[in-house]
Amino acid sequence: MESQRSLLFFALLAVSFLLYQAWEKDHEPKPAPIAATASVPTEAPADALPSSDDIPQTEGAKPAASTKAHLVTLANDELKLTVDTRGGDIVGAQLKHFAKVQGGEERLTLFTREPGFNYVAMSGLIGPNGSDTQSRPVYTASEATTLANGDSQLTLTYDGANGVVYKKVLTLAPGKYVVNTRFEVTNPTDKPLSVQFFGQIKRTNHEPDSGITSHGTYTGPVYSTDDESYEKYNFDDVKERNLNKETSTGWVAMLQHYFVSAWAPKLDNVKLDVYSLQSGSDAIIGIKSKPVTVPAQGSASLTADLFVGPKDQDALAAVAPKLEKTVDYGFLWFISEFLFWLLKLLHGVVHNWGFAIVLLTLLVRGAMYPLTKAQFTSMAKMRALQPKLASLKERLGDDRQRMSQAMMKLYKDEGVNPLGGCFPLLLQMPIFMALYYVLQESVELRQAPFMLWIHDLSAKDPFFVLPVLFAASMWFSQKLNPSTMTDPMQQKVMQLMPLVMGVFFAFFPSGLVLYWFVSNLVSITQQLIIYKGLEKKGLR
Structure with missing residues (x-):
C-alpha cells in the first residue's frame, strides 16, 4: 500500500508542478515574424x-x-x-x-x-x-x-x-x-x-x-x-x-x-x-x-x-x-547551484551533456540510497503487519477510537513508524525539484546532442522513445511492489498511472525525461537489492 501511495505522491507532485508552471507563465505566446538584421548602411x-x-x-x-x-x-x-x-x-x-x-x-x-x-x-x-x-x-x-x-x-x-x-x-x-x-x-x-x-x-x-x-x-x-x-x-x-x-x-x-x-x-x-x-x-x-x-x-x-x-x-x-x-533556479536555488556545478564537472570529464545527466543521476540516487532503503524497509514492515491489522479490524469492527489505539500500540510493539515510508520520500523531493530547475534553465543543454536519435536535450524526444521507456520502467517498478489494494477503482488508477505519466513526459525536454528514466532504472536496481536483503530477514 505504501508503494502505491508513493507513486501517487510522485504523480500528484508532477501534475501540481505542471499546473504551477502554467499558472506562473504570464502570456501564451503569439508568433510574430522576425526578418533578417538590416544591412549597413x-x-x-x-x-x-x-x-x-x-x-x-x-x-x-x-x-x-x-x-x-x-x-x-x-x-x-x-x-x-x-x-x-x-x-x-x-x-x-x-x-x-x-x-x-x-x-x-x-x-x-x-x-x-x-x-x-x-x-x-x-x-x-x-x-x-x-x-x-x-x-x-x-x-x-x-x-x-x-x-x-x-x-x-x-x-x-x-x-x-x-x-x-x-x-x-x-x-x-x-x-x-x-x-x-x-x-x-x-x-x-x-x-x-x-x-x-x-x-x-x-x-x-x-x-x-x-x-x-x-x-x-x-x-x-x-x-x-x-x-x-x-x-x-x-x-x-x-x-x-x-x-x-x-x-x-x-x-x-x-x-x-x-x-x-x-x-x-x-x-x-x-x-x-x-x-x-x-x-x-x-x-x-x-x-x-x-x-x-x-x-x-x-x-x-x-x-x-x-x-x-x-x-x-x-x-x-x-x-x-x-x-x-x-x-x-527558483526557491531551491542553493541546491540547484550545487547540482549545476556538479553537472558541469561531470561534463568536463565525459564531454557529453546527456552522459553527464546520467552520471549525475547515478550520483544523486546513490547519495540518497540510505533514504531509499529506509523507505522500502518501512514499507516492507508495514506489509508484514497487514495480517495483524486485518485481524484487529475484524475484531474491533467500526469502533474507530479503539481501532486507532490498537493500531498505535501494534506499531509501537513492532517498532514500525507508519510514516517511515513517506518521510524519506519528502526529503528527496527538494533534490528532485532543484534538479528539474537545473535541467530546465541551463543554456548549455540548448541544442546539445546526446546519442542516437536525441539531437537536442532541451527539446522533446522526436520519436517519444524516452517517454515510452520511462512509462515502462514505472510500470515495472509497480510490479516489484505487491499491491494490497482491494478497491477496484484504486487498482485501475494505479494501473493507468504509468501511461498518464508517460503522456505528461512526452512533452518535456528529453534531458529531463532522460534523468527520470535513469532514475527509475536505478530505483528498480536498488529495490531488487533491498528486497533481497529483506527476504533474508523474512520481511519481503
Missing part, C-alpha cells in the same frame, strides 16, 4: 523612431525631430550588433555561435526592430543639459575599429548647443557578450552642466518566433536594487503601474528562456533609479542615474555595461553582482 524606418514616451522624461523634453538616421555595425567573435545613429540605440543583436534552429545556417537574433515586434537596448543622457532631453540626437558614426588589445570599438559623436560635444563609445571585447557603453561630455562653457545617464530595454510583450522554446519559463522584465536582489516585474505589472525604485547599486534586465539582456551602470557614488514605462504594446524596464555635474571648461565620463547573450552564470556574475540570479 540603411536608413532607419520613420515609423520605428522612438516616441516621447520611450525615454524617461525631464522638464522641457519634447518629441524626437525627423532628422534621418542610418544603421551601423559593431561586431566581435560572439556578437554582431546593429546600431541606430539616432540615439545610438542597439536595434539588432545576432549571436554568432547560436543557431536559430539546430543545424541551420541562420543565427539567433535577440535585439530586433520590425513591424509588430520591438526588442532594443536604448541609452542616452537626459537632465537639463542632456543630449537626449529635447530630442534623440542623431550621432555621426566613425568606422568601427579594432584596438591594439583586440577590442572592437565604435565612436558616435554629437555636437550640442554652445559647443558642447557628446560622445557615445561602444566597445566589445573578444569572446565577450558585454557592450561597454561610455558617454563622454566635453563642456567648453563657463557654466557647469547637469546630465543623467539612462539605460533601458524595450520589448514587445509577446514572444516572436525566435527559435527558442520556453517550456513555461518566465519571459519579461526583472531588476535588482539594494533591497531586492532579484525581482520580477512582468508585462502586466508594467501595464498597471510605473516602477520607481531608488538604489545605490543595481541593474535591469529582460529575460527569455536561456537568454538575457541587461543594463548595469558603472557609476561611483551616484544614486540610481529603477523605472518602467509602457509605450504602446512595448514594455520598458530601465535604470537612470541622479544628476552628474560636468564642470565648466571640463569633461565627465559616464559608463554602463550592456550584457546581451546566453544565461552563462560566470559571465553574468562578472558584469554585476547578483546578475547571475537571472538564471532562475
Whole structure:
C-alpha cells in the first residue's frame, strides 16, 4: 500500500508542478515574424523612431525631430550588433555561435526592430543639459575599429548647443557578450552642466518566433536594487503601474528562456533609479542615474555595461553582482547551484551533456540510497503487519477510537513508524525539484546532442522513445511492489498511472525525461537489492 501511495505522491507532485508552471507563465505566446538584421548602411524606418514616451522624461523634453538616421555595425567573435545613429540605440543583436534552429545556417537574433515586434537596448543622457532631453540626437558614426588589445570599438559623436560635444563609445571585447557603453561630455562653457545617464530595454510583450522554446519559463522584465536582489516585474505589472525604485547599486534586465539582456551602470557614488514605462504594446524596464555635474571648461565620463547573450552564470556574475540570479533556479536555488556545478564537472570529464545527466543521476540516487532503503524497509514492515491489522479490524469492527489505539500500540510493539515510508520520500523531493530547475534553465543543454536519435536535450524526444521507456520502467517498478489494494477503482488508477505519466513526459525536454528514466532504472536496481536483503530477514 505504501508503494502505491508513493507513486501517487510522485504523480500528484508532477501534475501540481505542471499546473504551477502554467499558472506562473504570464502570456501564451503569439508568433510574430522576425526578418533578417538590416544591412549597413540603411536608413532607419520613420515609423520605428522612438516616441516621447520611450525615454524617461525631464522638464522641457519634447518629441524626437525627423532628422534621418542610418544603421551601423559593431561586431566581435560572439556578437554582431546593429546600431541606430539616432540615439545610438542597439536595434539588432545576432549571436554568432547560436543557431536559430539546430543545424541551420541562420543565427539567433535577440535585439530586433520590425513591424509588430520591438526588442532594443536604448541609452542616452537626459537632465537639463542632456543630449537626449529635447530630442534623440542623431550621432555621426566613425568606422568601427579594432584596438591594439583586440577590442572592437565604435565612436558616435554629437555636437550640442554652445559647443558642447557628446560622445557615445561602444566597445566589445573578444569572446565577450558585454557592450561597454561610455558617454563622454566635453563642456567648453563657463557654466557647469547637469546630465543623467539612462539605460533601458524595450520589448514587445509577446514572444516572436525566435527559435527558442520556453517550456513555461518566465519571459519579461526583472531588476535588482539594494533591497531586492532579484525581482520580477512582468508585462502586466508594467501595464498597471510605473516602477520607481531608488538604489545605490543595481541593474535591469529582460529575460527569455536561456537568454538575457541587461543594463548595469558603472557609476561611483551616484544614486540610481529603477523605472518602467509602457509605450504602446512595448514594455520598458530601465535604470537612470541622479544628476552628474560636468564642470565648466571640463569633461565627465559616464559608463554602463550592456550584457546581451546566453544565461552563462560566470559571465553574468562578472558584469554585476547578483546578475547571475537571472538564471532562475527558483526557491531551491542553493541546491540547484550545487547540482549545476556538479553537472558541469561531470561534463568536463565525459564531454557529453546527456552522459553527464546520467552520471549525475547515478550520483544523486546513490547519495540518497540510505533514504531509499529506509523507505522500502518501512514499507516492507508495514506489509508484514497487514495480517495483524486485518485481524484487529475484524475484531474491533467500526469502533474507530479503539481501532486507532490498537493500531498505535501494534506499531509501537513492532517498532514500525507508519510514516517511515513517506518521510524519506519528502526529503528527496527538494533534490528532485532543484534538479528539474537545473535541467530546465541551463543554456548549455540548448541544442546539445546526446546519442542516437536525441539531437537536442532541451527539446522533446522526436520519436517519444524516452517517454515510452520511462512509462515502462514505472510500470515495472509497480510490479516489484505487491499491491494490497482491494478497491477496484484504486487498482485501475494505479494501473493507468504509468501511461498518464508517460503522456505528461512526452512533452518535456528529453534531458529531463532522460534523468527520470535513469532514475527509475536505478530505483528498480536498488529495490531488487533491498528486497533481497529483506527476504533474508523474512520481511519481503
